[in-house]
Amino acid sequence: MITYQHLIDSFNKAPFIIQFAFIAVIIMVIAIVSLIISLKVIRSFLKIKDKEILKYKNEYEPLLIEYLYSGNENEELTETQQSIIAKIKEGIKGASRRKSVITILTNLMNEVSGEMSDSIRTLYHETGLIDYAIIRLKSKRWHITSKAIVELRRFKIQETHDLVSEFINHSKVEVRKETQIYLVHLFKFEGLSFLDDLKTPLSEWHQLLLLESLLNLENQQIGNIKPWLNSSNTSVVLFALKLTKIYNQFEMKHELIELRMHPDKEVRRSAIHVLNQLFGYEFEETPKPKNRQLKSEGQIVIV
Amino acid sequence: MDTSTVKIILEIFHYLFFTCSLLAVLSYIILSIISAKETIQYVKKNSFVNYKHILSSPISPSITIIAPAYNESLNVVENVRSLLSNHYPNYNVIIVNDGSSDDSLEKLIEAYDLVHMDYVVDEKIETQPFRKGVFKSNNPAFEKLIVVDKENGGKADALNMGLNISESKYVACIDVDCLLLEDALQKMIKPFLEATDYKVIAAGGVIRIANSCVIKGGKLIEVNLPKNLLVQAQILEYLRAFLLGRMAWSRLNGLLVISGAFGIFDKNIAIEVGGYDTNTVGEDMEIIVRMRRHMEELDKRYKVAYIPDPLCWTEAPDNYKTLISQRNRWTRGTIETLRKHRKIAFNKNYGGFGLISYPYWLIFERLAPIIEVTGLIYFGFLIAFGLVHWEYAILFIAIAYLFSVLFSIVALFSEELTYNQYKKRGAGYKLILLCLIEPLILHPVVLYAAVRGNIDYYFNKKKKWGTMQRKGMNTAETN
Known part of the structure; x- marks a missing residue:
């Protein structure tokens, strides 16, 4: 007690700067010790988590594969399938198990097609995983919403169209982007209708993802892209030019010729490139720019 | 000089060093906070991205x-x-x-x-x-x-x-x-393609240390913590620099350097500015500063992006001689670049680049070793003349040491919560222990190399790259 009193007296008598430095040392020591303990806890937690994931994987993967292979030719669920669904439904009440099941199902979904893919979708519905995704759609955290949209897209859930469409003008670009990809992925070229009145720019990354979704569709019948070639949104025009080229839209010749006079250099360059790709040497003549304000650099591009 | 004049000079010195230390500590705290924000944002943003597309x-x-x-x-x-x-x-x-x-x-x-x-x-x-x-x-x-x-x-x-x-x-x-x-x-490539209303001129990645890692058929198979203490210390140093420092500067769009070991550039802009400068040993920093300067002078919106994922692994020096040679070159490269582009310093025409990034590099990278060595000499002088107030000195040395440890542990924390590369049993304890001893084993060497770099820059103009002895990474047999 006497020793403590002596320390306290010394501290009180010390100049302000010493008092300040002493407090700083104490705070830092506490911070270091707390962080070291937290690090230990985090490392242990991550290890437990890894083991848990492995355990759930071993538990559910055979079950899910059994589910896929125990179907019959009728579209009804067999008894084995129903019992598996009941087991999974009970298990996925815990978040970790649910995540593991979704991961396994996503991997399976990437590997199978046709009836098996439909069967996974049925499981997704019957186990109630879809309801959990819908709850996450309504999350206030944008990345949770985005993940839910991605999940619904991966499992090809069309019933949530109206719910997902609400995010088409979301303030976060990531959510908007995932919504648009969902629409294209599940509703094909009709899903591109958001381009009609898109005000925000489409990044090249985003265009790449949209094109990738389109190219993976079974039906490669393209809709009318003319309005997008005339869009006031430059990025939409550039995307439409890519569609024109990839889908050999010869009937867009007039629009392409017009686009050689577009005020944006990149659009002019792309239009000429598409014209050359689709019609060969036909478009090497020099058009007279409509816009007399074009700088020399732009005129060179047109030439 | 009378006693009062000496006292005034000493007081000025005290306040100068105190201000520098305080600024350094404050800047590290601010950078840590910014980097935490940026890391969370990055992890969230990329948690659902499918790169297979x-x-x-x-x-x-x-x-x-x-x-x-x-x-x-x-x-x-x-x-x-x-x-x-x-x-x-x-x-x-x-x-x-x-x-x-x-x-x-x-x-x-x-x-x-x-x-x-x-x-x-x-x-x-x-x-x-x-x-x-x-x-x-x-x-x-x-x-x-x-x-x-x-x-x-x-x-x-x-x-x-x-x-x-x-x-x-x-x-x-x-x-x-x-x-x-x-x-x-x-x-x-993602940041280049994501940009819409600005242009990404370059992107840098994290460099990780591959000594003791197992590599097979050109692929990284196993991440191990090396046994060599010097290499271990560099791992911690890289974690601090890449996960805290560069991450924060990336958010501020103030990155002045992309490691020469791995970076992607918009080729047209790199050529527009004349490519790499062959007259400097710090060509990786110089080209970024020149590209940024070019964009600022054209008044175009741009960004130097940064990707914190562990994508590039390299061999770090495992002996003092090579390490000193490497850091000596880095110091000379920094001096050459900052000197060549001194027009930018505190120049409001270059916006945040001239008013924040450049001055930060000038004070905390270029001048920091000089200030530190001057401080040490001054401290020696005070000891020699019996002018040290030991209660002050011990407390402030303790603060400097503890802050350094704290900063390292924060970097380790960030690593565990994001990429968690060192998963093996016992690696956690080793890394924590490393946080405690790293200021004593690596910092003095880095400081010495920086001082040598300054001396070589001013008095040994012929010195160029120096040598880097490669031992080769730990490659397993390819079947």
């Missing part, structure tokens, strides 16, 4: 990997294999053999069935001429590979040759001895 896309932009090689005979074949195994769909690899005196070229010719081809270079940037010329492979499996043999001109000159030859929109400049993960290009 880009793999089959017909519109994925072309990238050329440019890797200069000088006397890399020991590992060059294995390293090129690693570069060729990237998953990106639209890329090629240019190895520039920069006048090597060993048998690097012969090994490459043999391993990859290379044949000489006639090639006319559009010399957009002046470089040293070809020696044996350009080689391509007969084997379709290596169709992405181009090997250029030229007269020695240094790393910058070799990179410029690569810029001249590349036909891609983007170039990834890397050290040939670096191990690039298979998805590295996919992740690094």
